[in-house]
Amino acid sequence: MAPLSDSGSCQDGLYAEAAASYGAALERLAHAYEPDADRRLDLLQDVHVALWRSFASFDGRCSLRTWVYRVAHNVATSQVIRRRGRAPAFVGLDELESMPDVVDREQVLDDRRALDRVMMLIHRLDPFDRQVILLYLEGLDAASIGEITGISAGNVATKVHRVKKVLARRFHEGTP
Amino acid sequence: MTDQSHDGDLHALWQSQSRGETTISLDEIRSRARRLERIVARRNLREYVAAAIVTPVFGLTMWVGPSGTIRLGAGLIIAATVFFVYHLHTRGAAKSSPADLALRASLDFHRVQLERQRDLIRSVWSWALLPFVPGFLLLQIGLALALPARTARFIGISVVFLVLLVGLHALNRRAAARIQQRLDRLKENP
Numbered sequence: 001m002a003p004l005s006d007s008g009s010c011q012d013g014l015y016a017e018a019a020a021s022y023g024a025a026l027e028r029l030a031h032a033y034e035p036d037a038d039r040r041l042d043l044l045q046d047v048h049v050a051l052w053r054s055f056a057s058f059d060g061r062c063s064l065r066t067w068v069y070r071v072a073h074n075v076a077t078s079q080v081i082r083r084r085g086r087a088p089a090f091v092g093l094d095e096l097e098s099m100p101d102v103v104d105r106e107q108v109l110d111d112r113r114a115l116d117r118v119m120m121l122i123h124r125l126d127p128f129d130r131q132v133i134l135l136y137l138e139g140l141d142a143a144s145i146g147e148i149t150g151i152s153a154g155n156v157a158t159k160v161h162r163v164k165k166v167l168a169r170r171f172h173e174g175t176p
Numbered sequence: 177m178t179d180q181s182h183d184g185d186l187h188a189l190w191q192s193q194s195r196g197e198t199t200i201s202l203d204e205i206r207s208r209a210r211r212l213e214r215i216v217a218r219r220n221l222r223e224y225v226a227a228a229i230v231t232p233v234f235g236l237t238m239w240v241g242p243s244g245t246i247r248l249g250a251g252l253i254i255a256a257t258v259f260f261v262y263h264l265h266t267r268g269a270a271k272s273s274p275a276d277l278a279l280r281a282s283l284d285f286h287r288v289q290l291e292r293q294r295d296l297i298r299s300v301w302s303w304a305l306l307p308f309v310p311g312f313l314l315l316q317i318g319l320a321l322a323l324p325a326r327t328a329r330f331i332g333i334s335v336v337f338l339v340l341l342v343g344l345h346a347l348n349r350r351a352a353a354r355i356q357q358r359l360d361r362l363k364e365n366p
Contacts (some may be wrong), residue, residue: 015202015205024191027198028190028193031193048205049209054278056274056275057274070282071278073282075284077282079261081286081290094271114191127282128286132177137186138187148282149193149281149283
């Protein structure tokens with residue numbers, strides 16, 4: 001392999017830093033976009049490749065975190081849109097709120113199953129609403145989510161509030 | 177339960193699922209990037225090779241064809257092929273760079289992707305299918321005139337060809353309209 005140039009080693013260094021800081025978040029993101037295990041690994045690898053390639057042009061105009069999340073969500077959304085014809089129809093937040101609750105109270109006691117149920121809801125969501133919710137679940141505030149997604153912080157807060165209501169209704173009703 | 181503790185529960189539940197166990201080395205990343213580039217290059221090459229085969233075959237027909245109609249039809253198919261390859265090339269050159277993934281906010285990126293998909297579906301008819309119609313029909317007419325006993329067969333082939341084109345066009349229009357609806361929804365309620 002040819003020796004690395006300065007820009008090449010900078011690209012590698014940025015990638016290594018991003019992978020170390022956001023590797024776990026990227027795995028969760030892949031899980032939220034792709035239910036199938038093999039395709040999930042493919043998606044995760046595609047995200048890592050896109051990140052590494054993108055760092056050749058990193059110019060610091062936004063934070064590393066914003067850069068990483070934008071690349072990851074944009075790659076994942078593109079794949080979801082491309083495969084849409086073969087996947088179940090997505091729903092927007094309006095439909096999500098009006099979907100009937102089928103809560104099995106036994107299930108909410110089990111974290112694993114609760115997580116599966118959150119994941120099932122997320123997999124049904126329109127890719128763009130999904131981005132907002134995933135960033136919220138990663139613990140980002142409305143302003144940061146707005147910077148990554150390009151929608152206003154107020155709009156982010158509204159979307160997050162609506163999804164939280166749906167989740168609360170489905171996972172917390174009846175718990176002590 | 178308070179709103180804050182509910183938030184905390186959700187974040188904890190979400191973040192408990194993965195601790196970054198999947199490691200991908202830089203060598204793997206580089207090799208996958210090279211593989212992806214090779215796949216794209218091979219796909220383009222396949223289309224250029226197909227064009228390179230079509231051109232001499234119809235070029236020969238243009239040269240030694242038994243009638244003016246057949247020669248003209250072959251010439252039009254060559255012209256359509258050149259037009260198709262030109263579009264393929266310009267479309268390939270207009271693709272976004274890896275940095276676009278980070279420089280565009282997701283809403284903008286999502287919108288551009290949908291617009292690109294819609295425009296491709298809308299336009300594929302005009303640069304990949306329609307240009308071949310005149311040449312194909314002229315060839316069938318020329319063949320029917322040269323072999324009158326087989327006229328019915330050439331008419332049948334032409335009708336099937338046109339029906340397929342119209343059907344494909346109708347399907348594409350529906351798909352483009354669905355994408356446009358999503359774009360409109362995105363504008364109204366980002």
